[in-house]
Amino acid sequence: MTTRRAATEPRPVRIALIAVALAFLFLFLGVPLAAVFVEAFRGGLAAYSGALAESETLHAIGLTLLIAALVLPFNVAFGVAAAWAIGKFDFRGKSLLVTLIDLPFAVSPVVAGLLFVLLFGAQGYFGAWLKAHDVKIIFAVPGMIIATLFITFPFVARELIPLLQAQGRDEEEAAISLGASGWQMFARVTLPNIKWGLLYGVILANARAMGEFGAVSVVSGHIRGETNTLPLHVEILYNEYNQVGAFACASVLALLALITLAAKSVIEWRMRRETLTLAAALPPEKTT
Amino acid sequence: MSRRSDVLPGFRLGLGYTLAYLSLLVLIPLGGLLLAGASMTADQFWTIATDPRALASYRVTFGASLAAAAINALFGFIVAWVLVRYAFPGKRLIDSLVDLPFALPTAVAGITLATLYSSNGWIGQFLEPLGIKIAFTPLGIVVALTFISLPFVVRTVQPVIEDIETEAEEAAASLGASRWQTFVRIIFPAVFPALLTGFTLAFARAIGEFGSVIFIAGNMPMISEITPLLIISKLDQYDTPGATVLAVVMLVISFLLLLAINALQWWSVHRYQGEPGELGPPRPVAATTGAAA
Numbered sequence: 001m002t003t004r005r006a007a008t009e010p011r012p013v014r015i016a017l018i019a020v021a022l023a024f025l026f027l028f029l030g031v032p033l034a035a036v037f038v039e040a041f042r043g044g045l046a047a048y049s050g051a052l053a054e055s056e057t058l059h060a061i062g063l064t065l066l067i068a069a070l071v072l073p074f075n076v077a078f079g080v081a082a083a084w085a086i087g088k089f090d091f092r093g094k095s096l097l098v099t100l101i102d103l104p105f106a107v108s109p110v111v112a113g114l115l116f117v118l119l120f121g122a123q124g125y126f127g128a129w130l131k132a133h134d135v136k137i138i139f140a141v142p143g144m145i146i147a148t149l150f151i152t153f154p155f156v157a158r159e160l161i162p163l164l165q166a167q168g169r170d171e172e173e174a175a176i177s178l179g180a181s182g183w184q185m186f187a188r189v190t191l192p193n194i195k196w197g198l199l200y201g202v203i204l205a206n207a208r209a210m211g212e213f214g215a216v217s218v219v220s221g222h223i224r225g226e227t228n229t230l231p232l233h234v235e236i237l238y239n240e241y242n243q244v245g246a247f248a249c250a251s252v253l254a255l256l257a258l259i260t261l262a263a264k265s266v267i268e269w270r271m272r273r274e275t276l277t278l279a280a281a282l283p284p285e286k287t288t
Numbered sequence: 289m290s291r292r293s294d295v296l297p298g299f300r301l302g303l304g305y306t307l308a309y310l311s312l313l314v315l316i317p318l319g320g321l322l323l324a325g326a327s328m329t330a331d332q333f334w335t336i337a338t339d340p341r342a343l344a345s346y347r348v349t350f351g352a353s354l355a356a357a358a359i360n361a362l363f364g365f366i367v368a369w370v371l372v373r374y375a376f377p378g379k380r381l382i383d384s385l386v387d388l389p390f391a392l393p394t395a396v397a398g399i400t401l402a403t404l405y406s407s408n409g410w411i412g413q414f415l416e417p418l419g420i421k422i423a424f425t426p427l428g429i430v431v432a433l434t435f436i437s438l439p440f441v442v443r444t445v446q447p448v449i450e451d452i453e454t455e456a457e458e459a460a461a462s463l464g465a466s467r468w469q470t471f472v473r474i475i476f477p478a479v480f481p482a483l484l485t486g487f488t489l490a491f492a493r494a495i496g497e498f499g500s501v502i503f504i505a506g507n508m509p510m511i512s513e514i515t516p517l518l519i520i521s522k523l524d525q526y527d528t529p530g531a532t533v534l535a536v537v538m539l540v541i542s543f544l545l546l547l548a549i550n551a552l553q554w555w556s557v558h559r560y561q562g563e564p565g566e567l568g569p570p571r572p573v574a575a576t577t578g579a580a581a
Contacts, residue, residue, distance in 0.1 A: 009467055014374055021370040022382070024363040027411075028435055029388050032400045035410060039403060078309045085302035089294075097306070099550060103314055106546040108496025110516035111535045114523065115317035118324055123528055125320060150313055173295045182297035204390070211393025213499030218520060231395040231499070238399045238503065250396040257391035264391075265384040 033254065040251035043244040051248035059225050060233035061252070063141070067229065068209040071148045075205055076198070079156025084190075087164025088172070098161065104153045112150050113218025116143055139221030144229065147215040152208050156201035163197040164190075196271045200264065207260040211253060318539070325536035328529065336533040345515040345534075348426060352514070353494035356433035357441075361487045364441025365479070371442070372449040389438050394499030401432050402504040424506030429514065432501045433494040440493065441486035448482040448556070449475075481556030488552060492545040496538065 008014070041048055051057065082101060086094060104112065118124050120137040130137060137143045171193070175185040191198075213231045220227040224236065230249055237246035325333065336342065370376075371383050389397065405412045405422040412423060422428050452475060460470040498516040506512045515534055522530040 008373070013467075017366055018370050018374055018376055021363070021367040025367060025382060025385065028438060029385055031410065032397065032404060032435065033385075033388065033392075035400050035404050036396060039400070074309075078306065081302040081309075082306040084298055085306055088296055089299045089303075091303070097310075099546070100310060100314070101306075102546070103318070106492060106496075106542040107318075108498065108516050108535075108538050108542065110498050110519050111321070111496070111538055111542075114519060114531055114535050115321050117523065118320050118528070118532065119317055121528075146313075150317070153313060169296060176295055176297070185296075186298075207391045211391075211396075213393060213395045214497075214516065217499075218523065231393045234393075234395045234399060235503075243403075246399055250399060253393045253396045257388060257393070257396075260391040261384050261387055264387065265380075 036247060036250050036254045039243065039247035042247070047244050048248050048251075051242075051245040052252070054245070056225050056228065057230075057233060057245070057249060060228045060230045060249070063144075063228065064210050064230040067141070067145055067148050068206055070145055071152060071209050072202060072205060074149060075152055076156050076202060078153070079158075079160050079201060080198070082157040083160030083164045083194075086161050087167075088169055101154050101157050101161075104150050109151060109212065109214030110218055113147050113215040115150070116146050116219055120146075138219050139223070139227065141227060143219035144216050144227060147219045148209050148212055151212050151215050152205040155205035155208065156198065159197045159201035159204075160194055163194050167193055196267050196274070200267045200271070203260055203263050203267070207257065210256060321532065321535055321539065324529075324532045328533070332529075333533055333536075336530050337537050341509055341513070342515070342518065342534060342537075344510040345513050345518045346537075348429065348512060349495050349515045352426060352429040352433055353491050355430045356437055356494050357487050357491040359430070359434050360437055360441045360490045361483060364438070364486060364490075365445055365483060368442045368445040368449055372446060386442050387439050389436050394436060394497065395503075397435055398432060398500040398503035401435060401500065402428070405431060405504065423504050424512070426505075426512050428504035428506065429501050429512060432504050433497060436497055436500050437490035437493045440490040441483065444482045444486035444489065445479055448479050452478050481552060485549060485552040485556055488545060488549050492542065492549065495545075496542065 009017070082097075085091075086098060107115075117138055120126055120130060120143060122131070122138075124138075137146070171189050172185055175189045176182075180188065210229075211231055212229075213235075216229055217232060217235075220229070220232060222228065222232060222236065228236065230253060234246050234249045234253070237249060367386065371379065371386075402423055404410050405415075405428060407413065407416045407421070407423070409423070415422060420427075422431055456474050457470050460474055461467070465473070496516065498514070498520075501514055502517055505514065505517075507517055509518075515538060519531045519534045519538075522528075522534065
């Protein structure tokens with residue numbers, strides 16, 4: 001193992017690098033994460049639970065959950081459809097399509113919100129028509145749902161496309177040639193193969209949907225008790241110098257973030273394990 | 289995968305749904321923005337886009353984003369290196385904590401950082417006597433943007449370091465290279481494309497960021513006002529054309545960065561033979577089984 005030693009750094013360098021990395025992560029991640037909870041409980045447990053039991057806070061939590069529940073099914077359906085077409089078939093313009101699917105990640109959340117103000121706002125392209133038919137989208141919940149759809153659009157598709165591509169077509173073709181219907185093939189062959197990737201995408205999309213601030217802020221109008229999601233409520237409370245209330249709500253969102261990270265790690269571990277089992281079962285040749 | 293006369297069903301359904309949904313939700317709204325921008329005269333557009341307050345907001349936004357991306361390039365590289373090459377207690381926990389900025393809502397990050405770095409906050413109180421003010425100054429923007437773009441460099445560089453063949457390093461060492469020479473000649477060139485990709489991703493994310501910045505920035509026009517905030521304040525004053533112009537400027541820059549990122553990723557994959565360093569969780573099978581690379 002002498003060559004092994006030659007290919008690493010001297011011990012003091014290693015220790016120094018570990019110290020620098022940990023100090024950086026501690027300062028930028030550890031301290032803020034701890035601060036959220038310390039600030040939330042600064043006024044004691046009673047003040048904390050009191051802040052969360054406020055009717056406006058409860059309404060904000062409810063609206064946040066509602067928006068996520070309405071948005072996710074659409075983006076899951078889209079993600080599966082896009083990944084199926086892109087991952088299993090060849091067609092012209094495929095890489096352009098993949099780039100276009102990534103577009104919402106490149107757009108600033110504020111610009112994303114503005115897009116829908118330009119379409120559905122009072123002076124927007126459809127503004128007059130919507131007003132005549134008494135439909136309210138901007139400064140109302142529908143606008144917030146549309147903005148969240150846009151922001152979380154790529155997550156599921158992005159996880160599934162490489163997965164379906166890597167798995168190839170053999171298993172599905174076998175199912176079809178053995179007489180399975182399209183839906184049977186999807187439910188029995190494709191879905192079990194992609195379930196972890198799908199869950200991974202859903203969890204990331206969910207975290208973003210529940211935490212989105214910029215895009216939703218532009219289209220919400222900030223009407224308390226009506227168009228306030230939890231992140232927007234955090235802003236209102238903070239600007240009113242209600243430190244405990246703001247951090248109590250923030251701690252709920254931080255807890256959601258921690259759960260997301262934990263779920264993500266578990267899924268990554270499972271996917272890695274399945275890849276390894278799969279790799280062990282296959283002959284060691286590459287098919288590219 | 290060649291085009292076969294189709295055994296598998298669902299191509300038309302899948303592609304049709306994808307294109308319809310993509311058009312309705314993404315392409316038509318983006319087209320609407322570009323159309324609104326194009327309906328102005330070039331003069332009008334240019335006047336709004338280069339107004340002193342707008343120019344100052346670009347300087348703040350791009351300057352702070354560059355600084356944040358640079359900080360993350362340096363420390364992200366060290367973090368990725370340490371996570372791949374060294375063993376220390378709590379490594380797996382720390383590894384998963386790196387993604388915290390992706391999972392934590394930006395408003396939470398914003399109020400927390402503003403509280404920490406204010407003059408009586410946990411961190412701010414130690415900087416205040418040194419004459420360093422972070423909250424409510426442009427430095428605060430850099431701190432917020434460093435936080436939200438922290439995972440990008442780590443997550444793009446990490447898989448590439450994992451894929452470096454230690455044999456090359458050992459060979460270099462046995463031929464008499466010092467560890468520093470090995471780093472400069474072998475490791476750094478292999479990591480560089482991924483590092484640049486991570487830097488650009490972090491930068492692209494930072495210029496559009498809003499939620500975490502507004503709480504800590506102070507938001508003073510000409511000094512600490514970012515472009516996304518200027519868009520919102522124009523909207524609040526019913527200056528839709530003004531907001532549209534700035535949004536078009538930001539959108540064009542985002543598109544250019546997206547193109548740059550795609551080009552960089554292509555470069556980092558094709559530069560060396562072997563497995564592409566993937567962004568996602570599924571690790572290349574061949575790299576783990578030791579198949580010829």
